[in-house]
Amino acid sequence: MKDTQKKFILPENEIPTAWYNIVADMPTKPLPMINPKTHEPLTVEDMSTLFSREASRQELNTTDRYIPIPDAVRELYKSYRSTPLVRAYGLEKALGTTAHIYFKNESVSPIGSHKLNSALPQAYYCKEEGVTNITTETGAGQWGAALSYAARAFGLELAVYMVKISYEQKPYRRSIMQTFGAQVIASPSMSTRAGKDILTVNPNYQGSLGTAISEAVELAMQTPNCKYVLGSVLNHVSLHQTIIGLEAEKQMAMAGEYPDVVIGCFGGGSNFSGISFPFMRHVISGEKKTRFIAAEPTSCPKLTRGVFQYDYGDEAGYTPMMPMFTLGHNFSPANIHAGGLRYHGAGTIVSQLLKDGYMEGEDIPQLESFAAGRLFAQAEGIIPAPESCHAIASAIRRVKEATEAGREDVILFCLSGHGLIDMASYDQYLAGNLVNYELSEEEIKKTTDSLEKIIK
Numbered sequence: 001m002k003d004t005q006k007k008f009i010l011p012e013n014e015i016p017t018a019w020y021n022i023v024a025d026m027p028t029k030p031l032p033m034i035n036p037k038t039h040e041p042l043t044v045e046d047m048s049t050l051f052s053r054e055a056s057r058q059e060l061n062t063t064d065r066y067i068p069i070p071d072a073v074r075e076l077y078k079s080y081r082s083t084p085l086v087r088a089y090g091l092e093k094a095l096g097t098t099a100h101i102y103f104k105n106e107s108v109s110p111i112g113s114h115k116l117n118s119a120l121p122q123a124y125y126c127k128e129e130g131v132t133n134i135t136t137e138t139g140a141g142q143w144g145a146a147l148s149y150a151a152r153a154f155g156l157e158l159a160v161y162m163v164k165i166s167y168e169q170k171p172y173r174r175s176i177m178q179t180f181g182a183q184v185i186a187s188p189s190m191s192t193r194a195g196k197d198i199l200t201v202n203p204n205y206q207g208s209l210g211t212a213i214s215e216a217v218e219l220a221m222q223t224p225n226c227k228y229v230l231g232s233v234l235n236h237v238s239l240h241q242t243i244i245g246l247e248a249e250k251q252m253a254m255a256g257e258y259p260d261v262v263i264g265c266f267g268g269g270s271n272f273s274g275i276s277f278p279f280m281r282h283v284i285s286g287e288k289k290t291r292f293i294a295a296e297p298t299s300c301p302k303l304t305r306g307v308f309q310y311d312y313g314d315e316a317g318y319t320p321m322m323p324m325f326t327l328g329h330n331f332s333p334a335n336i337h338a339g340g341l342r343y344h345g346a347g348t349i350v351s352q353l354l355k356d357g358y359m360e361g362e363d364i365p366q367l368e369s370f371a372a373g374r375l376f377a378q379a380e381g382i383i384p385a386p387e388s389c390h391a392i393a394s395a396i397r398r399v400k401e402a403t404e405a406g407r408e409d410v411i412l413f414c415l416s417g418h419g420l421i422d423m424a425s426y427d428q429y430l431a432g433n434l435v436n437y438e439l440s441e442e443e444i445k446k447t448t449d450s451l452e453k454i455i456k
């Protein structure tokens with residue numbers, strides 16, 4: 001057997017010192033976020049009533065290509081970055097392919113996913129600006145776990161609204177947050193008006209990310225010295241995640257290769273953006289022809305079947321309106337086991353890039369995604385998060401295409417997290433209790449037809 005290198009790691013002094021802001025390079029800029037009442041574009045002033053001022057500035061920054069990573073954040077990044085770029089020889093062998101498969105392993109972060117990449121800077125900016133308390137929501141619990149550690153690292157008090165079904169199905173994520181010192185509240189709760197309104201109409205409501213966002217936003221607005229932080233969807237979150245792709249670009253060069261296709265699973269878009277945008281800048285500039293694929297669940301298909309329209313980020317309509325591919329803010333996904341992919345809409349940057357043909361969406365049925373994850377686990381020894389399984393399934397589809405065409409494609413995907421705290425979902429899969437779920441046209445129309453037609 002020839003001597004082949006399995007993984008590529010950057011020395012600390014090669015860890016990127018700035019994030020990449022793709023908006024500065026986009027030929028068509030995303031439409032602005034707007035105030036739902038006046039339809040006026042949001043200003044930094046407006047945004048920073050809810051978010052930290054620096055996050056608000058980054059959110060609306062359309063001119064600076066690179067934004068420096070604060071030293072205090074870089075220091076904390078060093079405890080787990082660079083994350084390894086790994087050649088998936090085991091998976092290649094299992095699939096019997098001549099394609100080259102690489103994955104960027106974000107599961108090695110202390111909390112097990114890419115989410116910490118944005119939790120750290122967001123907590124840091126709040127601290128710098130004199131904020132003492134922060135609130136957020138979490139679906140499956142990864143974001144809450146990441147932010148709990150980040151809040152602790154910078155001495156902030158954190159309250160997390162956790163979607164009720166996950167609170168019950170994923171008790172260990174709750175324990176992780178509590179171990180770091182966060183307060184965790186099952187959502188919908190009686191502690192906010194948004195929660196009360198929903199519970200009085202439907203006492204058995206299992207919760208959704210949209211409702212949990214409404215509750216966290218309400219608490220932040222009513223508590224002095226308290227800001228709200230969000231773990232996906234927004235531009236500044238995608239910005240922070242570009243550390244993934246910036247590292248991967250250097251690591252692919254160490255491997256002496258360049259990807260033909262880059263893949264990420266897709267919830268609100270942050271890990272997909274993170275792995276893709278640094279490579280996409282060479283497509284925008286005309287130097288490269290790379291394919292970018294965002295893999296979403298068939299049961300929450302905002303990219304492949306949603307509408308492009310202004311919509312709210314939350315169920316109660318407290319947030320500004322964003323131009324996005326959306327299933328409607330009242331969309332409530334079926335009980336799927338990739339909690340992190342249940343959000344109703346896509347971030348504004350990704351939505352514009354999809355509209356302009358720079359990337360593709362692909363929907364993956366639940367059973368195909370778990371089968372891919374299991375194959376990957378057996379071949380590479382890492383149990384992937386149910387979310388990440390979608391990226392693996394999409395990569396396997398690309399491998400099959402390449403093998404059939406006799407091509408040696410280079411395929412890169414983001415392993416956004418490990419699944420060691422998601423074994424209940426694997427149990428369900430192994431027991432044969434999971435089914436595929438495809439939405440009917442009527443179901444999609446129900447929540448998209450009622451959207452105000454701001455984009456004609």
Ligand SMILES: *Cc1c(COP(=O)(O)O)cnc(C)c1O
Nearest residue numbers: 142232267268269270271340417
């Ligand atoms: C949250 C999460 C996702 C989905 O969120 P994005 O913002 O789309 O990246 C995917 N994978 C894992 C492991 C997650 O925790």
